[in-house]
Structure formats: C-alpha cells, structure tokens
Amino acid sequence: MTMFGSLGTGEIILIILVILLLFGAKKIPEMMRGLGTGMREFKRATREATDEFGRLTSVEPESEPTPASPVETATVPPPVGASPTGPAPATGTEPAEESTGDSQRNSGPE
Numbered sequence: 001m002t003m004f005g006s007l008g009t010g011e012i013i014l015i016i017l018v019i020l021l022l023f024g025a026k027k028i029p030e031m032m033r034g035l036g037t038g039m040r041e042f043k044r045a046t047r048e049a050t051d052e053f054g055r056l057t058s059v060e061p062e063s064e065p066t067p068a069s070p071v072e073t074a075t076v077p078p079p080v081g082a083s084p085t086g087p088a089p090a091t092g093t094e095p096a097e098e099s100t101g102d103s104q105r106n107s108g109p110e
Helices: 009-023 027-058 096-100 102-106
Strands: none
C-alpha cells in the first residue's frame, strides 16, 4: 500500500497542478511554512502536556500537613482622637445591630 492509498501518479500530478493554479506559486511556500510552524507548535504543546502529566502523576503524596497553631488576636488601641464610646467593629459573627452597641449605650433608664 502506498502513502496516498489508491491514488496513482497521474491523479497526484493533477491535484498538484490544480493547487498550483488555485493558490499561485508564491502563496504555496507561505502556506507550507505556516503548516510547518503549526505542526511544530502542536508537537511542542503535546510534548509539554505529556511531560506535565507525567510529572504530576509521578509526584508522591506528601504526608498530612500539620495544623497551624491558632493565631492570637491582639487588642489594638483606638486611633488618637477617636471617641472611646464609638461603635465597635463588626466581627462578622454577630448581627450589625448588636456589634455596634449603640442601642445599649445610648438608651437611658426605661
């Protein structure tokens, strides 16, 4: 079996002549150059993907990571000139109304 299957020499020459007439003698080398560049890029990308896949599958699993020690929060003094009775910053775990404390501080005797 030949490279072109059942195409004979006459058919191959006819196909080449039709391509030459359609695209011209100057355009064909540019097209082949682009085709070669594309094939090179495809082979390079395939090789990189295969290498990356091999590298990822050959990595041994690490031992269990040790849990980090809890971070202690430091008490930060209020900025100079700030009112000590101002609203407290929201911690994200309490509703915004309770975190400000305004309703409890400013309300008088009932």
